Amino acid sequence: MxxxxxxxxxxxxxxxxxxxxxxxxxxxxxxxxxxxxxxxxxxxxxxxxxxxxxxxxxxxxxxxxxxxxxxxxxxxxxxxxxxxxxxxxxxxxxxxxxxxxxxxxxxxxxxxxxxxxxxxxxxxxxxxxxxxxxxxxxxxxxxGTKPDIGAGPLPRWDLYPPGHAMTAQVQTSRGCPFECEFCDVIQYLGRKQRWKEPERVIEELNLLHGYGYRSVFFADDNLTVMRRRTRSLLEALACWNDRPAGDRMAFSTQVSIDIARDADILNLLRESGFAMTFIGIETPNEESLSLAGKRQNLNADMIGRIRTIAEHGILAFGGIVVGFDQDGPDIFERQAAFIQAMPLPLVSPGLLVAPDATPLHARLAAAGRLIDGRQSAASVVGTNIRPLLMSDETLRNGMIWLLNRVFSAELFAERVAAFVDICGEHRPQERMPFFSGMNAALARRLARSGRPEYALIRMLDKAAHARPDLLSILTTIFVYYCQARFMLEREGIWDETTRRRDRPLI
Ligand code: SF4
The missing domain is CATH 3.40.50.280 (Cobalamin-binding domain)
Structure with missing residues (x-):
């Protein structure tokens, strides 16, 4: 055989x-x-x-x-x-x-x-x-080709090791019509979006539900960009997921910021069970957005849009990028202020990288600005690009400063409070204490770091009491915060002396 x-x-x-x-x-x-x-x-x-x-x-x-x-x-x-x-x-x-x-x-x-x-x-x-x-x-x-993605057999989840993944995945579409210069997704999956019919998506969800999963990430490059198909998918999901707490699925995905202009879709996202979405926010530097071809973020009130998304009950996880050609040494403090102005606890700051096969890679290779001529993925402060308006060292040190700032427990707690304050209501969840099992173990370890960390834990616990509908969102926020701190400590770039909020970069 x-x-x-x-x-x-x-x-x-x-x-x-x-x-x-x-x-x-x-x-x-x-x-x-x-x-x-x-x-x-x-x-x-x-x-x-x-x-x-x-x-x-x-x-x-x-x-x-x-x-x-x-x-x-x-x-x-x-x-x-x-x-x-x-x-x-x-x-x-x-x-x-x-x-x-x-x-x-x-x-x-x-x-x-x-x-x-x-x-x-x-x-x-x-x-x-x-x-x-x-x-x-x-x-x-x-x-391979660019196939009809709904025509294949259902994924063999029966073969996947059970009980080890917090979240399973479905993919309802591939491709994205935007053309960000640094994006390799569109090089791999194309700009013409292909999608599955809602019935097929429900079949996959039924399978996962049967295997006990209650959290599913929609691994689409941009779930909501095609509004008509999004609406029919979300209506079907809202109907399928209309279940009692415990039986209901929690969904997450990736969308672009233009979603904030569509209140109908935001409402449907929440009704169908979406609680979190990744969004490429990238930078407050309009010149960088323009050169990168990130047209959906240009001339947009990003702070207002993130507020709108939170008001509709959805937690944004913001992608933040530093190191564009128009970024000077002031970008780190600009980014810190920009992030702090949003009700946005979770962010994933990273240096701009030029992946193979992207227009960015071709442009920088022609200009002789690629380091080693290959991609770097070995560090959160690593890149394969020589910056234009600052030295390699300034870029690295500035990024370390930004990471320490953004993930300082005090500033993080402020952003959590801002989010909880305006977050739209979710359906009631099963009543359980915030610090049971996993959360308690993480909290014990984090609390050893100091008073600001202990205060953050206390404030999350209080928020969970005041807003029991947000229990699973607050757990998500807490777990991803612990992951960020773990990453920075493990890389040796979590630094007591630089994370104090009153210490300026320069
Ligand atoms: S919006 Fe996202 S998926 Fe689409 S091209 Fe830009 S980076 Fe890629």
């Missing part, structure tokens, strides 16, 4: 979304999000194949697995481990298949590690690939 062992490699360094803090501080081996790529690929295996999945973030790789083919997937943040695993399994005589977003966007970085390289989306080439593998006459490379 042909056999396949599919592996999602461990991340090289913790990121804002990995939730490695759960194991480090609370002894809970779990990931923020279950991997969707492996169950999706596994579903295409013919019935006579034996398929096994391993998410290395929650269980060790079995190097003695008897599978004939080893399948490796992953993002750029997993590349070191992906290469190590490929090398070790090749040494053991296995055939290595590599696919996923990293392999698709940077094929030359993995080609030598793969017997079979799969570039692009798998749906329309899966039948040919598995037939060739079965016959033993396979090609060194397969190139």
């Amino acid at each position: 042909p056999s396949l062992y599919l592996i999602n490699p461990a991340e090289s360094v913790p990121g804002y979304f990995g939730l490695e803090v759960l194991e480090a501080w609370a002894g809970i081996r779990a990931v923020g999000m279950a991997d969707l790529a492996m169950p999706t690929v596994a579903a295409f295996a013919p019935a006579d194949w034996a398929v096994r999945l391993c998410d290395e973030r929650v269980e060790p790789v079995d190097f003695d697995a008897s599978a004939e083919f080893i399948g490796l997937t992953g993002k750029i943040t997993q590349r070191e481990r992906l290469r190590e695993l490929a090398t070790e399994f090749q040494r053991r005589g296995r055939k290595i298949i590599i696919g996923g977003s990293y392999a698709s966007l940077s094929p030359e970085e993995v080609r030598t590690y793969a017997d079979i390289l799969v570039i692009g989306e798998i749906e329309e080439i899966a039948a040919e690939l598995f037939a060739d593998l079965s016959s033993g006459r396979y090609k060194p490379e397969y190139r």
Whole structure:
């Protein structure tokens, strides 16, 4: 019987979304999000194949697995481990298949590690690939197309290790019509959005609900950008998710800031169960937005729009980027003030990076401004770009200052209070104390850091009493705050002397 062992490699360094803090501080081996790529690929295996999945973030790789083919997937943040695993399994005589977003966007970085390289989306080439593998006459490379994403089989969640992921995933669309210069998503998935019908999405949710998941991330690049299809999807979700507390699903996703102009869609998002959404806010520097082609953020009252989203009961998780060509040394203090002016507890500040295959990468390569000529993912203060208006050192030091500022417990607590103050009401949730189990373990560890941290914990507890409808949102805020602090401490860039709010950058 042909056999396949599919592996999602461990991340090289913790990121804002990995939730490695759960194991480090609370002894809970779990990931923020279950991997969707492996169950999706596994579903295409013919019935006579034996398929096994391993998410290395929650269980060790079995190097003695008897599978004939080893399948490796992953993002750029997993590349070191992906290469190590490929090398070790090749040494053991296995055939290595590599696919996923990293392999698709940077094929030359993995080609030598793969017997079979799969570039692009798998749906329309899966039948040919598995037939060739079965016959033993396979090609060194397969190139995917832009398929109808609703036509494939349902993901094989039955094979995914149970009980380790806080959130499962569905994907209802691929692609985004915008054209941000630094974005590799549109290079991989295109600008013409393709989507699944609501009935198909509900089928996938039924499957996940049956496996016990009560939290689902919609892994769309921009869920709401096509308003008519968004409306029909959200109406179907609102109807499906009209359930008692405990049985109801909590949803999260990614949208662009233009959503704040559409009160109807915001109301539908909340009614259907969305409590959090990632939004690329990026920068208060309009010149940077303009050069980056981030037209949906231009000339927008970003602070007002984030307020509007919060008033509709939705927590924004703000993507923040520093290091654009128009960013001078004043950008760090501008960003700190900008972030603090919004009811926005959760942010993920990072340096601008030029991923392979993007227009930004091509422009900077032509200008000789790429460091090492390759992407950097090894650090939250790492980049592959030489800044234009400041030195490398100023960029790095300024970013460390900004991170310490933004995640100081005092300033974070102010943003939480601002959010809770205006957040629209959610449906009542099951009554339970804020500090049960996981939260209590994290709180005990965080409280050891000092008085501001203890005060933050107390204020979250009080907020949960005052607004029991926000219990799960407050838990999300708390867990992601702990993850950010864990990341910064682990990188050795959490610094007592710079995080005091009254200390200016220069
Ligand atoms: S809005 Fe987001 S997904 Fe769309 S092009 Fe810009 S960065 Fe990429």
